[in-house]
Amino acid sequence: MIEYRNLRVALLGAGSVGSQVARLLLEQGDEFASRVGARLELVGIAVRDVDAPRDVDLPRELFTTDATSLILGADIVVELMGGIEPARGYVLEALNSGADVITANKALLATHGPELFEAAEQVGAQLYYEAAVAGAIPIIRPLRDSLAGDTVSRILGIVNGTTNFILDRMDATGETLADALATATHRGYAEADPTADIGGYDAAQKAAILASLAFHTTVPLEQVYREGITAITREQVESAREAGSVIKLLAICERLTDPETGEEGVSARVYPALISREHPLAAVRGAHNAVFVQAEAAGDLMFYGAGAGGVETASAVLGDVVSAARRHVVGGPGVAESTHAGLPVLDIGRVVTRYQITLSVADQPGVLAKVARILSDGGVSVETVQQSVPSSTGAVVISGNHPIHGAAAPTATLVIGTHEAEEAALAATVEALAASDVVTAVSSVLRVEGS
Numbered sequence: 001m002i003e004y005r006n007l008r009v010a011l012l013g014a015g016s017v018g019s020q021v022a023r024l025l026l027e028q029g030d031e032f033a034s035r036v037g038a039r040l041e042l043v044g045i046a047v048r049d050v051d052a053p054r055d056v057d058l059p060r061e062l063f064t065t066d067a068t069s070l071i072l073g074a075d076i077v078v079e080l081m082g083g084i085e086p087a088r089g090y091v092l093e094a095l096n097s098g099a100d101v102i103t104a105n106k107a108l109l110a111t112h113g114p115e116l117f118e119a120a121e122q123v124g125a126q127l128y129y130e131a132a133v134a135g136a137i138p139i140i141r142p143l144r145d146s147l148a149g150d151t152v153s154r155i156l157g158i159v160n161g162t163t164n165f166i167l168d169r170m171d172a173t174g175e176t177l178a179d180a181l182a183t184a185t186h187r188g189y190a191e192a193d194p195t196a197d198i199g200g201y202d203a204a205q206k207a208a209i210l211a212s213l214a215f216h217t218t219v220p221l222e223q224v225y226r227e228g229i230t231a232i233t234r235e236q237v238e239s240a241r242e243a244g245s246v247i248k249l250l251a252i253c254e255r256l257t258d259p260e261t262g263e264e265g266v267s268a269r270v271y272p273a274l275i276s277r278e279h280p281l282a283a284v285r286g287a288h289n290a291v292f293v294q295a296e297a298a299g300d301l302m303f304y305g306a307g308a309g310g311v312e313t314a315s316a317v318l319g320d321v322v323s324a325a326r327r328h329v330v331g332g333p334g335v336a337e338s339t340h341a342g343l344p345v346l347d348i349g350r351v352v353t354r355y356q357i358t359l360s361v362a363d364q365p366g367v368l369a370k371v372a373r374i375l376s377d378g379g380v381s382v383e384t385v386q387q388s389v390p391s392s393t394g395a396v397v398i399s400g401n402h403p404i405h406g407a408a409a410p411t412a413t414l415v416i417g418t419h420e421a422e423e424a425a426l427a428a429t430v431e432a433l434a435a436s437d438v439v440t441a442v443s444s445v446l447r448v449e450g451s
């Protein structure tokens with residue numbers, strides 16, 4: 001029998017993810033020892049209350065409330081408490097002591113990433129975080145290692161399971177957002193306070209992490225543009241379906257070049273957007289996650305699977321534990337987080353995409369021409385216009401300036417699909433449309449992504 005040396009693993013937190021990590025470390029000790037070339041000894045689990053009831057039966061003697069002593073005696077520290085403090089302080093203590101750290105804490109990384117990576121680099125320790133974005137799905141390691149020889153141009157991600165479940169449910173059943181959220185809560189997908197999910201904050205944290213990694217640039221969370229799904233209506237979901245599209249909350253990280261100055265920059269943003277049902281991301285149902293990556297040499301890649309769940313997320317954490325442990329066995333420096341590109345993060349106003357604008361208009365001669373002029377004055381080029389008249393005539397699809405037939409009711413709905421336009425130009429144009437006497441209401445403005 002091989003005599004392995006021990007590597008001491010300290011776990012901070014024993015909730016949904018932490019308890020599964022502890023169970024698997026204990027159950028699969030021999031297997032991990034063979035894979036790593038050292039025995040992974042779980043030396044303790046720091047929790048707030050050692051006697052709190054837990055889903056997983058774990059040896060009581062492992063639990064402690066003294067996180068600091070546990071950290072200082074460990075080779076590898078696994079932070080699964082969540083939140084900023086005391087997690088940040090513990091991660092810094094661990095790194096400063098020379099331990100490698102594994103964390104699933106996207107909130108901490110998105111707000112204090114540079115400080116933590118700097119601390120790791122100072123002592124030659126490693127900070128691993130595969131579980132922080134899209135749970136079990138391998139996306140951090142592919143971006144950091146597999147694509148290290150390529151140039152990532154764009155990432156489109158469904159990185160929040162709760163909102164994907166809600167939007168999918170609205171699409172499949174015709175439920176309102178409130179009813180779909182209630183179903184998500186009932187099934188245990190949504191938190192008691194779902195603000196971080198439906199407000200897009202969770203996805204924005206993940207976008208900051210992905211953009212920083214993909215573009216070798218620090219992308220602060222404050223510079224990630226964010227809109228949640230709270231304003232999405234049943235009518236928008238319905239009309240998307242009728243048009244062969246679906247609404248998804250997307251995290252978008254993009255490398256952009258200013259056409260005038262040639263200056264390179266990056267954009268990181270989160271918003272609900274229309275995508276064609278033909279796009280691979282449209283097939284991501286329920287609470288699943290997927291990340292679609294476009295790289296210059298590799299082309300299109302898609303990573304798909306469980307973005308959350310205790311045991312699923314534990315898989316990603318344990319992959320990192322094994323990586324860290326192997327480095328302890330083999331030795332040598334780890335990989336420093338690379339921010340050498342230092343690209344500017346561009347304002348949302350500079351982003352170029354397509355839009356769908358739904359207007360309620362007076363149904364009278366000259367209205368379409370007036371609407372078309374406002375769009376053209378704003379520098380927004382129209383690709384399609386669809387008019388529906390509530391009374392009887394249905395919808396007529398036209399393009400350019402061809403006349404609309406069959407308009408008889410006093411108000412009509414115009415659905416305008418634009419060519420690519422700059423966000424700032426689009427916003428100003430929507431304001432001008434809203435102010436126009438022929439527009440009764442701007443009912444919906446949605447970005448169109450994924451072409």
Ligand SMILES: NC(=O)c1ccc[n+]([C@@H]2O[C@H](COP(=O)([O-])OP(=O)(O)OC[C@H]3O[C@@H](n4cnc5c(N)ncnc54)[C@H](O)[C@@H]3O)[C@@H](O)[C@H]2O)c1
Binds near residue numbers: 018047079081
């Ligand atoms: N649950 C998921 O599906 C999922 C998926 C991806 C990432 N994550 C991330 O993983 C981390 C853990 O998530 P979770 O769902 O297991 O959380 P959880 O709330 O179920 O568990 C948190 C654990 O940390 C302990 N804890 C909290 N504060 C502490 C403190 N001050 N001192 C000691 N112990 C403390 C709690 O007692 C609990 O055992 C979070 O950062 C979360 O964002 C979770």
Ligand SMILES: N[C@@H](CCO)C(=O)O
Binds near residue numbers: 162
């Ligand atoms: N609340 C998150 C959990 C995983 O980060 C989600 O719904 O995807």
Ligand code: NA
Binds near residue numbers: 130134138
């Ligand atoms: Na992941």
